[in-house]
Amino acid sequence: MKKSKKGSYDGKITLVDVALAAAVSPITVSRVINQPEKVSEAARLKVQKAIDELGYIPNQHASSLASSRSGVIGVAIPSLSNVVFTDVLRGIYKVMGAAGYKVLLVDTHYSPLEEEKMVRTLLSQSPEGLIITGGDQTPACDQLLRKSRIPLVQIMELLPNPIDMNIGFSHLLAGADVVAHLLAQGYQRIGFIGARMDPRVQQRIRGYTQALAKRDLFEANLIATSPEPSSIALGGALFKSLMAANEGRIDAVFCANDDLALGALFEAQRMNIAIPKQLAICGFNDIEAATYVNPSLTSVAVGRYEMGVKAAELIIQALNQQPIDNKQIDMGYVIKQRDSTHRQQ
Template structure:
């Protein structure tokens, strides 16, 4: 039996086919795909129409070999399910997409060893730049990041010795300022609730501890933590543990994120503890729900979207051989003071 001849309509669409359909050269099509910022908007639209019509899918591997540029930016974050990173990623995707870059995203699960493995995977794809979270990399990971010779931005915290560039804020100082706010509102016996206990959470706890030590009000048994991931339910359980371990003497609690703070707030209400009259509750990250619960939740607001934008812009400027003002950027924070801590 003869094998049926493959239909011409089944033939794989090539760059040359797109060039013919759009009435330009193959080189021009390649430039539209790989360097869209170097062609006019009208030409880009003309070629894109042909690409869409033919269903052409560019071979990015071949393109990167030909141009020595992958147009890929690697991004490593600790959790895809953590709402905190949603706005950071939105900023990254918006800036990188507008500049013609594709984002390759990996989840490191809050594990330095998993991060090492995932960063190796990213680097194997020849990214032009990397955005990674924090400074808790293994020695091996730090070593091959230094040797990558590409722009790298560590985000979410300020680092004393970043690998390359750094965009973040001082978690320890934020924790210190939360305690100062609570003391200023007349609260004196301030507890701490923490979960997961990654390096940034530990920095907030150290800021909390320092502020209380300075006024002689630090009590070790006012701290309740768990290695479990944060959730509203976990926040409620930790609040109950705090009240039990202190015989209910605490009159304020600093929670390392808003999930825990919401859980603490709901549990306080179930226990008939009035907030803020009997108990102040402060969260961190200022998620949308913080403003709308009753009483509204005081929280530390951080420009997460702006952080993603800034990190992306820094990488693009370096890739385009343009100067940057500073390799280390403090994005700052703001304590959003709401009803949950307003005794005065």
């Protein structure tokens, strides 16, 4: 490294430059960056001071080649804007950050083909572990993940044949339990509103359909769905469509998520339908707004933050070669009953 006449450095700051500035060996600098626990506090402080003063940026690709460890955990989720996944990510980031890992995050836009592309991108960065959403991978993506030979956690749903580790809950049983809850409150003609129609929404529909069919209460026109992304506006539009298709003979609506449920609730109020006396509404995911609307919204709650924490912990356990007693964890769910389904009988 040489100084120019103006005092700035010519060329890129190197690990050797840091070693010279800190008066330590290059090996010590490397250990401070990659294995700080093996270096004395005094040496770490000297090296960190030199790094800060020189503006040195470690070459992570080079260090990963040397140590066979990248310090990177890949995470693939369907949507960066969906608050459901925001909660999961908070849990992942908290655990991974505390353990010294960096999270490389990609958005698959609810597309298996995009997910395959993004998984290839993640694997090209030599991650030490992966966390991905669900089990709807393409055959090619499935093979990529199996051949990667790194710890993998599939989250958000329970899978019959997970690739490695799996954390989630049964959307099928949740859908059936919502129907049972509404029937127990005295409602009979129960509609379903869904959007986006990803695999987890489809499982909720199956649970809903099976529960009604078992009681001989199912009719095809009780379902209103759209492939469009969920929104409050879409929830209102689908509710109007559902009511029109049934000539108003609907006394309860199970919505695939809370955005749709809020839209249905607001539209019902515009139509002067009394909730819950004339109509019950139940959502899914239990977002914060569910508690504060009037009437408050019944919804299915899942420990999303806790799911993110547990997924990250499993990855770290696997990387540390610690025993994992259960590679598939059922997080369960709770139907949070609020005013929108609480009809006095």
